[in-house]
Amino acid sequence: MTRILLVEDNELNRDMLARRLKRRGFDVITAPDGEAALTMIRQHMPDIILMDMSLPKMDGWTATKHIKQNPQTAHIPVLALTAHAMIGDRERALESGCDEYETKPVDFQRLLQKIDILVQKSGS
Amino acid sequence: MQDVHTYLDALGHIGTLLIRSARWRDVAAEVARCVAQTTHAQTVTIVLNQYEASQAWRGAYAAQYGPEHAAWPWQPPLPSHVAKTLERGDVWRDPPYALVPLVLNEKWIGVLALVAPTQQWFSPADEQFAVHVAHMLAEAERRRRESLVMRWDALKQDVPDRAHQLHMYANVADALFLCDQSGRIVDANLMAQVLLGRSIDELQGASLTSVWGLSSFEERTWWQEIRTTLQQTGRWIRRFQVARPDGTILTLEATVVPLDNSEHILVIAEDVSDVAQAFERLRASENRYRALVEYAPDIVFAMRSDGTLLTLNPAFETLTGWDRDEWIGKNVLDLVHEDDTHLLAEAREYARQRRIVRTDVRLRRRDGAYLFVEITAAPERVGDAIVVYHGIARDITQRIAVEQELRSQRRLFRNLAEIARATSRRPSLEATLHDMLDVACSATGAARGSLFLLDRAGRVTHSILAREQADEEEKIRLATRAIKSGVAGLAVRERQVIRIDDIANDPRWEKYPNAPFVEGSALAVPISHDDDVLGVMTLLAGQPHFFSEEDVALMSAAADQMALAVRNAQLYEEQRHLIRDLEVARDAAEAASRAKSAFLANISHELRTPLTVIIGYAEMLLEDAQELGDSHLIHGLERVLGAAQHLLHVVNDLLNLTKVEAGISELDIQKVDVHDLVESIVQHIEPLVAASTNRFSLEIDESVHEFVGDVVKLRQILLNLLSNAIKFTDDGEISLRVWGERDNQQEMLVFEVRDTGIGIASEHLQKLFDPFYQINTERNRKHGGTGLGLAISQRYAQLMGGRIQVASVVGEGAVFTVRVPAVVSQ
Numbered sequence: 001m002t003r004i005l006l007v008e009d010n011e012l013n014r015d016m017l018a019r020r021l022k023r024r025g026f027d028v029i030t031a032p033d034g035e036a037a038l039t040m041i042r043q044h045m046p047d048i049i050l051m052d053m054s055l056p057k058m059d060g061w062t063a064t065k066h067i068k069q070n071p072q073t074a075h076i077p078v079l080a081l082t083a084h085a086m087i088g089d090r091e092r093a094l095e096s097g098c099d100e101y102e103t104k105p106v107d108f109q110r111l112l113q114k115i116d117i118l119v120q121k122s123g124s
Numbered sequence: 125m126q127d128v129h130t131y132l133d134a135l136g137h138i139g140t141l142l143i144r145s146a147r148w149r150d151v152a153a154e155v156a157r158c159v160a161q162t163t164h165a166q167t168v169t170i171v172l173n174q175y176e177a178s179q180a181w182r183g184a185y186a187a188q189y190g191p192e193h194a195a196w197p198w199q200p201p202l203p204s205h206v207a208k209t210l211e212r213g214d215v216w217r218d219p220p221y222a223l224v225p226l227v228l229n230e231k232w233i234g235v236l237a238l239v240a241p242t243q244q245w246f247s248p249a250d251e252q253f254a255v256h257v258a259h260m261l262a263e264a265e266r267r268r269r270e271s272l273v274m275r276w277d278a279l280k281q282d283v284p285d286r287a288h289q290l291h292m293y294a295n296v297a298d299a300l301f302l303c304d305q306s307g308r309i310v311d312a313n314l315m316a317q318v319l320l321g322r323s324i325d326e327l328q329g330a331s332l333t334s335v336w337g338l339s340s341f342e343e344r345t346w347w348q349e350i351r352t353t354l355q356q357t358g359r360w361i362r363r364f365q366v367a368r369p370d371g372t373i374l375t376l377e378a379t380v381v382p383l384d385n386s387e388h389i390l391v392i393a394e395d396v397s398d399v400a401q402a403f404e405r406l407r408a409s410e411n412r413y414r415a416l417v418e419y420a421p422d423i424v425f426a427m428r429s430d431g432t433l434l435t436l437n438p439a440f441e442t443l444t445g446w447d448r449d450e451w452i453g454k455n456v457l458d459l460v461h462e463d464d465t466h467l468l469a470e471a472r473e474y475a476r477q478r479r480i481v482r483t484d485v486r487l488r489r490r491d492g493a494y495l496f497v498e499i500t501a502a503p504e505r506v507g508d509a510i511v512v513y514h515g516i517a518r519d520i521t522q523r524i525a526v527e528q529e530l531r532s533q534r535r536l537f538r539n540l541a542e543i544a545r546a547t548s549r550r551p552s553l554e555a556t557l558h559d560m561l562d563v564a565c566s567a568t569g570a571a572r573g574s575l576f577l578l579d580r581a582g583r584v585t586h587s588i589l590a591r592e593q594a595d596e597e598e599k600i601r602l603a604t605r606a607i608k609s610g611v612a613g614l615a616v617r618e619r620q621v622i623r624i625d626d627i628a629n630d631p632r633w634e635k636y637p638n639a640p641f642v643e644g645s646a647l648a649v650p651i652s653h654d655d656d657v658l659g660v661m662t663l664l665a666g667q668p669h670f671f672s673e674e675d676v677a678l679m680s681a682a683a684d685q686m687a688l689a690v691r692n693a694q695l696y697e698e699q700r701h702l703i704r705d706l707e708v709a710r711d712a713a714e715a716a717s718r719a720k721s722a723f724l725a726n727i728s729h730e731l732r733t734p735l736t737v738i739i740g741y742a743e744m745l746l747e748d749a750q751e752l753g754d755s756h757l758i759h760g761l762e763r764v765l766g767a768a769q770h771l772l773h774v775v776n777d778l779l780n781l782t783k784v785e786a787g788i789s790e791l792d793i794q795k796v797d798v799h800d801l802v803e804s805i806v807q808h809i810e811p812l813v814a815a816s817t818n819r820f821s822l823e824i825d826e827s828v829h830e831f832v833g834d835v836v837k838l839r840q841i842l843l844n845l846l847s848n849a850i851k852f853t854d855d856g857e858i859s860l861r862v863w864g865e866r867d868n869q870q871e872m873l874v875f876e877v878r879d880t881g882i883g884i885a886s887e888h889l890q891k892l893f894d895p896f897y898q899i900n901t902e903r904n905r906k907h908g909g910t911g912l913g914l915a916i917s918q919r920y921a922q923l924m925g926g927r928i929q930v931a932s933v934v935g936e937g938a939v940f941t942v943r944v945p946a947v948v949s950q
Contacts, residue, residue, distance in 0.1 A: 010733060013737055013740065105732060
């Protein structure tokens with residue numbers, strides 16, 4: 001079963017997305033901030049990470065850099081989720097090492113497609 | 125290298141010397157001196173009369189200036205390679221020696237020899253000058269010889285072929301010898317006896333050349349030469365020295381001419397040495413001199429060394445207005461301007477070492493005016509003491525006036541330039557005016573200066589003082605008082621320069637108890653621009669009659685410059701205010717724009733987060749409801765979702781518009797096949813068309829291929845226009861046509877969206893692309909929409925260098941035409 005780590009500080013959003021993903025048959029684990037995310041990754045080795053960018057303690061960009069710099073976790077695809085639709089957000093996310101980018105509120109169907117593609121790419 | 129005038133002056137002087145009938149040696153010495161002074165040569169030697177080239181450096185006929193020419197690298201005769209160069213007429217250069225040939229009738233007759241200053245060589249101009257002097261010397265010699273030949277030719281006609289008659293020529297100034305073909309003296313005149321110091325008995329029968337003191341070898345060669353020359357040219361000339369029995373040495377110039385119809389030859393010898401002057405010649409020259417003196421336009425005078433005037437010529441009376449008799453016997457110092465008497469003393473001191481002295485002084489005329497004269501005087505000595513001065517005084521009033529005019533003009537220009545420089549030097553008006561006032565004071569020599577600037581009401585705004593200390597308050601008080609009742613105010617009111625030559629005796633001068641001067645002069649110059657008096661400059665001096673006409677002219681010009689500086693400063697100040705206001709406005713606008721963008725970015729973030737939650741949960745619940753098959757719940761959740769998605773749409777549109785307006789929207793340039801792009805758009809709108817009662821048609825020109833630009837934005841534009849068309853058309857036709865065209869050398873893509881819908885009234889067409897502009901209709905309310913779609917579309921098109929145009933007839937439909945460059949540049 002594909003394990004998804006959902007990093008999101010907004011509890012309602014976290015809960016909603018987690019539930020919808022679980023319904024689709026994913027193994028979903030969650031973290032409320034960047035630091036917790038890194039711990040979860042070490043402990044559970046997810047297949048893909050959905051990462052909100054504006055996070056307390058450690059933001060998504062920093063957390064992604066850590067993930068991509070660690071050889072043990074570098075292969076895990078990171079899909080950035082952000083409410084910032086301003087110019088540069090996409091570039092900034094990709095620069096910090098994110099593999100994909102999705103603007104909130106997420107188009108759930110498109111999100112599912114992207115997850116599929118990323119997981120297949122990293123698995124092959 | 126000298127100024128060209130130095131050379132011209134020297135040449136002029138030498139030319140004058142050479143036409144004088146003075147003694148050759150004096151003339152040559154003065155020429156040598158002049159050449160040495162002009163070229164800075166150490167030594168200048170003039171050797172003339174080298175009838176035979178190799179005889180250069182025979183001293184008797186040389187004039188020299190500077191140290192002895194022992195320094196010459198060779199003794200006479202000249203080395204042949206040097207002589208050859210000179211014979212060709214070329215200058216011979218062997219630093220430090222330069223030899224310039226004197227050439228007459230293509231023959232080399234003398235040398236102008238120069239020794240260059242230590243460690244230096246002559247400039248080309250110096251050399252040119254020397255060549256010119258050599259030419260003048262040769263020319264003078266030619267003239268002299270011509271006059272001699274004329275005299276001799278006359279003699280030749282007169283002298284009969286009879287020896288005993290030659291005594292008739294006793295009074296002739298030249299020595300005459302009648303010789304036979306072998307050179308023996310047949311007869312000689314009295315002057316011949318006097319010159320050689322021998323009686324006629326001693327001379328008759330003697331060989332002429334032996335009488336002259338030549339060796340037997342010279343005798344033979346000379347006669348040989350004489351005979352040859354006489355056959356060729358009929359005349360033989362040579363200078364040589366003769367020792368008299370009393371031991372004195374004479375320089376003679378002998379000319380040998382054959383007598384017509386006779387076997388005898390006539391030898392004419394002229395004493396050209398400076399030791400003995402023939403009496404007759406002296407008298408003749410004295411006569412000439414006297415005539416010259418009488419008619420000369422210059423004052424010719426003789427005076428004793430103490431300054432007592434001995435002789436004066438008529439020119440003295442013409443030039444000074446005095447009678448000659450009034451001044452003969454009186455001292456010249458009483459005639460000379462008191463400020464110039466020291467010049468005479470200096471000249472007298474100078475005369476101890478010099479042959480000629482020169483000085484410029486002012487002579488008092490009878491009418492009280494002064495006459496500028498240039499005095500040239502030669503001292504006459506007895507032993508070492510100077511007894512008498514002979515001299516000339518030339519009227520140079522005209523020259524001095526011209527020179528003074530030139531000098532004062534030059535000073536005027538210099539000062540004006542200085543003032544102009546002061547206007548541009550300093551950053552502040554105050555500092556600039558201070559500089560200008562300082563320049564004005566030093567240019568005129570004023571002791572005090574002030575400069576007041578006035579506003580339009582005549583109030584003092586700036587008070588600047590030169591050479592005076594005061595605090596601001598005191599300065600303004602002083603200025604206000606000066607403007608109210610002083611000469612400064614007078615200049616301002618009368619709008620003209622006020623010059624007070626004597627403040628003690630001028631009613632215009634207001635006396636203050638603490639005025640700096642009790643007597644003196646004042647000059648007040650208004651500073652005006654066009655018709656406005658901007659201020660006034662006042663200069664004060666402690667002496668009466670201090671400021672000249674020239675000062676007035678200069679200060680008027682200075683005041684003009686000051687006016688310009690003031691006007692410039694005012695304009696600059698106005699402009700700076702204007703720019704500052706503009707900058708403030710611009711900064712405020714920019715800040716507002718930044719704040720707006722940040723606010724909207726934040727708001728959109730704050731709106732999106734809860735919307736994410738609402739849409740997310742609604743979708744989730746909808747899925748649950750669909751599983752349960754609860755149609756009531758499904759209907760309600762679809763409404764929630766619809767409203768939330770509309771809200772999200774509005775937020776997104778707002779954000780996009782904001783980005784374009786804030787100038788932070790960037791183009792994401794990609795390449796796409798236009799056919800593919802259009803196909804995907806058609807796919808996207810097909811469900812909408814199907815849901816409506818309209819028909820859709822597509823027409824795309826085959827020639828259209830690629831679009832390089834922001835594909836996402838173009839897609840958004842077309843979707844927006846097509847969905848609008850569907851929205852506002854019932855049972856009609858909607859078409860999309862695509863083609864390419866050229867516009868100003870640019871390939872453009874044209875997308876035309878045409879419908880047969882309700883159309884748009886002309887009053888709305890203009891504002892159709894304004895943000896939030898919506899036509900208030902039933903249909904619009906039904907369809908909703910943010911009112912931002914067209915505004916964003918138009919801005920996107922413009923961002924890519926294109927535009928959207930619209931045409932419509934109410935009730936018949938509308939046509940939106942999008943034109944974008946086929947290749948969009950960033």
